[in-house]
Amino acid sequence: MSYQETRTGASIFSGILVFAAYCLYAFNPTRMAALPAGDLKPWATTMLIFIAIGIGVAIVTQILFHILFSIFLAARSKIENEQSDDKDIKRAIDREMVEDERDRQIELKSMRIGFIVAGVGFVSALLAVVFGYSPVVMLNIFYLSFMAGSLLEGAGQLFYYRRGA
Amino acid sequence: MPKKFEISNNIRRLRFFANEMTQQDLAEKVGVSRQTIIAIESGKYSPSLELAFRIADVFGVGIGEVFQCELKSE
Numbered sequence: 589m590s591y592q593e594t595r596t597g598a599s600i601f602s603g604i605l606v607f608a609a610y611c612l613y614a615f616n617p618t619r620m621a622a623l624p625a626g627d628l629k630p631w632a633t634t635m636l637i638f639i640a641i642g643i644g645v646a647i648v649t650q651i652l653f654h655i656l657f658s659i660f661l662a663a664r665s666k667i668e669n670e671q672s673d674d675k676d677i678k679r680a681i682d683r684e685m686v687e688d689e690r691d692r693q694i695e696l697k698s699m700r701i702g703f704i705v706a707g708v709g710f711v712s713a714l715l716a717v718v719f720g721y722s723p724v725v726m727l728n729i730f731y732l733s734f735m736a737g738s739l740l741e742g743a744g745q746l747f748y749y750r751r752g753a
Numbered sequence: 754m755p756k757k758f759e760i761s762n763n764i765r766r767l768r769f770f771a772n773e774m775t776q777q778d779l780a781e782k783v784g785v786s787r788q789t790i791i792a793i794e795s796g797k798y799s800p801s802l803e804l805a806f807r808i809a810d811v812f813g814v815g816i817g818e819v820f821q822c823e824l825k826s827e
Contacts, residue, residue, distance in 0.1 A: 590786065590788045591786075592786075592788070683777065683781065684786075686780075686784075686785065686786040687786075688784065688785035688786055688789050689785070689789075689800070689801050689804060690786075690788075690789040690792060690798050690800075691786075691789075749788075751797070752792055752795075752796075752797025752798055753792075753797075753798050
């Protein structure tokens with residue numbers, strides 16, 4: 589697996605963690621029972637907190653991934669050639685972490701998947717209100733569709749890396 | 754309806770005649786990742802015109818000698 593693919597995998601992993609954490613926390617029956625019906629404020633607050641958590645987790649995951657991947661490449665470089673010095677190791681790392689036009693094309697293509705999912709979520713949220721569901725449902729559909737869009741964007745990237753862009 | 758074209762390439766052959774140049778060497782010379790060269794060689798990715806010219810330049814041949822375009826029968 590290439591650097592870009594593994595990095596995408598790490599992003600998906602952190603996205604799933606935040607998604608699962610939100611679902612477990614926000615849809616906890618005890619919490620939901622305690623909330624005043626139709627009040628959007630606690631939901632909006634929770635979502636804002638989880639957006640901040642999501643950004644934090646994504647940054648930490650990427651930093652950890654970068655460090656671990658560099659260690660892996662350095663170890664591999666040493667195993668392949670015991671005489672390799674720091675310069676060789678740095679060169680091996682730089683070689684592996686190149687981002688080129690194919691990566692950008694794949695990113696754009698998969699971003700389109702993310703936008704489609706978010707767009708479908710937006711329409712579904714509006715439809716939910718039209719069909720008489722509470723604004724809380726609408727807000728959750730908004731939020732979850734953006735999260736799902738981000739996850740599917742990552743899955744799309746992996747798909748394009750495997751199948752070809 | 755526009756006709757469908759299939760782009761093939763001779764990169765593997767050209768690498769062989771260029772002293773068995775590795776995919777990594779070619780990737781470094783044209784400024785892309787080895788995965789991109791693998792994808793181009795296997796026909797999974799069509800490079801930009803600029804990258805196609807850079808690849809041709811590495812081998813010192815014309816772009817038509819590296820990439821061929823065939824009309825696909827439908």
